[in-house]
Amino acid sequence: MSSILSNVLPAPEDPVLSVIFACRDDPCPVKLNLSVGAYQTEEGKPLVLEVVRKAEQQLANDLHAVKENRVVTIQCLSGTGSLRVGAEFLAKHHQQRVIFVPNPTWGNHPFIFTLAGLSVEYFRYYDPHTRGLDFEGMLEDLGAAPSGALVVLQACAHNPTGIDPTLEQWEQIRQIVRSKGLLPFFDNAYQGFASGNLDSDAQSVRMFVADGGECLIAQSFAKNMGLYGERIGALTIVCTSEDVARKVKSQLLLVVRPMYLSPPIHGASIVTTILKNSDMYKDWTIELKGMADRIISMRQQLYEAIQARGTPGDWSHIIKQIGMFYFTGLNEKQVRMMAKEYHIYMTYDGRISMAGLSSKTVPQLADAIHAAVTRIP
Ligand SMILES: Cc1ncc(COP(=O)(O)O)c(C=O)c1O
Structure with missing residues (x-):
């Protein structure tokens, strides 16, 4: 031949x-x-680096939960719908109705949980004096929560403060949550926006999955895939055994049936295609990093513009905070003045979406902040 x-x-x-x-x-x-x-x-x-060994163990533990068939995932209407379905399920099947949310938190959290029949309480999170995390206060409040209470933890890029615990702090949070028998409910609405990397931003959740205990995760693809209008997300419940997971799944279907019966398919097909195709997945991570990097660059530009104007006060929190939001510390009067005189609009708690800012508009915002701070106490 x-x-x-x-x-x-x-x-x-x-x-x-x-x-x-x-x-x-x-x-x-x-x-x-x-x-x-x-x-x-x-x-x-x-040499196998210790940190690599740990990461490998963590991934293996994640997979353990999936391999052991004790993870239930149900498609929901974006992050909001995932939180709501989780809350309805908990209100019906969990004895403890108290749910702790960070103070402050996303404004919709209290509505979602209250309407589902849960009783909302707050744990300390933000310290206005340091404009950082009130970690001691957070641990103290979680430590005093009644056994079985639910705890909402934003997985990364906390809304509205832009402040996340460090990995060491997450580990301490995990220990207190587990030792007090609290049930963590992760809200993962901004994965990729904190560090620009999906895996790094998932570390908080993975820590809790790795220890073999239970947790709930509300996942949104609205921001990190730019699929806002598709309302695509999922509620995942990590259980301790396959038997529990089977029962949980049957009850979740009962929660969803009278609400919207079945979720829309188009956005889900897009997400599935990206997640299952390694080339597309890689392209997604690159585009996502591009979004995260642009936000980081906006923070730097705004910080420099404010420094250049000699605005009184320490503005380093602009670059210390992470994710989509910048929690300015401006009061409601200042926010209203900026809307009236500078046509700049933000929520009345002084939260700015950095994603809405561009190199062209940074000077306008810096001028407005300077005027607000120097004219209104
Ligand atoms: C912290 C947090 N969780 C959940 C959501 C819900 O997002 P969506 O329902 O658009 O996925 C948001 C949206 O702003 C949010 O900020």
Whole structure:
């Protein structure tokens, strides 16, 4: 039989590989291979970094929950619908009706949970003096919560403060949540917007999944896929056994049936296509990073513009905060003045969506903030 490949010539010897092979074939017991640029320990062994081992363990634990069939996911109407379905389910099947949310939190949280029949309470989160996390207050309040209480934790890029716990702080939060027997309900509306990386932004949730305990996760694809109008999201409940998961799933279907029976399919098909295709998934992560980076650059530009105007006060929180929102610390009077005189609109708690800002509009905002701070106490 004729061969169309018979004309292929042998490749020239690879100088790196030939050294490796020569060393491999050298029978001398004291041979020393100094040709490969891979880190080795004093014992001449390759090193697996501790942090890599931990990350691997975490991923394995995530998969454990899925492999063990104790994860239930149900498509819902974006993040809001996922929170609502989770809340309805909990109000019906969980003995403890108290749900703790951060103070402050997304304005819709209290409405969603109250209407579902839960009783909303707050845990300390934001410290207006430091414009940072009131971590001690948060731990104290969670520590004093009644056993079985529900706790809403925003997975990343906290709305409205733009302040997230560090990984070490998340670990302490996890310990207190677990030791007090609280049930965590993650709201994951901005995955990718905190760090620009989907995996890094999922670390808080993964920590809780990895410990084998229960949690709920409301996932939105509105922002990180720009699918606002498709209302595409999912509620995931991680259970402790396959048997529990089966019962939970049957009850979730009962919650959804009288609400909207079945979810729309178009947005879900888009998300599924992206998640299942490795090239598209990669493209998504690149575009998402582009969005996150633009927001980071807006923060830097705004910070520099305010510095340049000599506006009184410390404005470093602009670049310390993360995610889509900048919690300015401006009061309602100042916010109203900025709308009236500068035509700049933000929520009355002083929250600005950095995603709505551009290099062109930064000076307008910086002027307005400067005027508000210098004219109105
Ligand atoms: C913290 C938080 N959770 C959930 C949502 C719900 O988003 P959606 O229903 O558009 O997915 C939002 C939207 O602003 C939010 O800020």
